[in-house]
Amino acid sequence: MKPFYKETKFEKKIFHSAFERRLPLLLKGPTGCGKSRFIEAMAVELGSELIKVSCNEDTTASDLIGRFLLKGNETIWQDGPVTRAVKQGTLLYLDEIAEAREDVIVVLHSLTDHRREIYIDRLNEVIAAPASFMLLASFNPGYQSRLKELKPSTRQRFVTLEFNYPNEDIEAEIIFRETNILPKTASKLAVLAKKIRSLDELTLRETVSTRLLVNVAHLILSGINERQACEVAMVNSLTDDIPVAKGLNDLCALYF
Ligand SMILES: Nc1ncnc2c1ncn2[C@@H]1O[C@H](COP(=O)(O)OP(=O)(O)OP(=O)(O)O)[C@@H](O)[C@H]1O
Ligand SMILES: [Mg+2]
Structure with missing residues (x-):
């Protein structure tokens, strides 16, 4: 296939x-x-x-x-x-x-x-x-x-x-096609990613990838609460810095 x-x-x-x-x-x-x-x-x-x-x-x-x-x-x-x-x-x-x-x-x-x-x-x-x-x-x-x-x-x-991360419409489509999550949720994840990627001052070693977003969507689909899914599949995978993680979790809470 x-x-x-x-x-x-x-x-x-x-x-x-x-x-x-x-x-x-x-x-x-x-x-x-x-x-x-x-x-x-x-x-x-x-x-x-x-x-x-x-x-x-x-x-x-x-x-x-x-x-x-x-x-x-x-x-x-x-x-x-x-x-x-x-x-x-x-x-x-x-x-x-x-x-x-x-x-x-x-x-x-x-x-x-x-x-x-x-x-x-x-x-x-x-x-x-x-x-x-x-x-x-x-x-x-x-x-x-x-x-x-x-x-x-x-x-x-x-x-x-x-290669680079795609724009939010294409990224939302990828998240949707990969997981079958609600298109609205896929769009929110893509917009959130765009926001995080624009925050250069966070000095993350690598920013949020499409792979991470797909993982978050999988967790949400399996019944995990959206904020928690963002925390464990995205924020914790991006940083070990506690204040940075807190900032990112607060940002996620604005979307979910
Ligand atoms: N353009 C795309 N079309 C379909 N799926 C995509 C696309 N971009 C990213 N993905 C999703 O993101 C996941 C990670 O992509 P992939 O494994 O190709 O990354 P990579 O660039 O090879 O990363 P690495 O450098 O870490 O190996 C894929 O499993 C898929 O779910
Ligand atoms: Mg690879």
């Missing part, structure tokens, strides 16, 4: 053009704004399998490419997810690519330019990606610390789509 994805700009068209022209695509945007959902929906639209890899600082090149494993008294080669995706010609989604170490990302460079191939040094083998292969990656500029910036030589290989 095709996952529900509400287009917010022109991202589908860009995705399809990048796929046709065999260009890798980078999705940049804050947490919970629909990046992963978009990729899932696009994979189904293309009829392609999707191989996902969550990157972190411990991710090694062999985690991605493959390694020799000991089986009985022999060693056998096992492809990593990148090699599998290249061989099978699927979509490959590297989630939070900036979390991986630079030397790991550089291994992927030959896949992300005109060469579209991967070199497996342990096997001394080069594998070319078929037309159906596409590399996708995401990163959240908000998390970016000194160390976690992508190198320009990596950035400039990708077509980059910027």
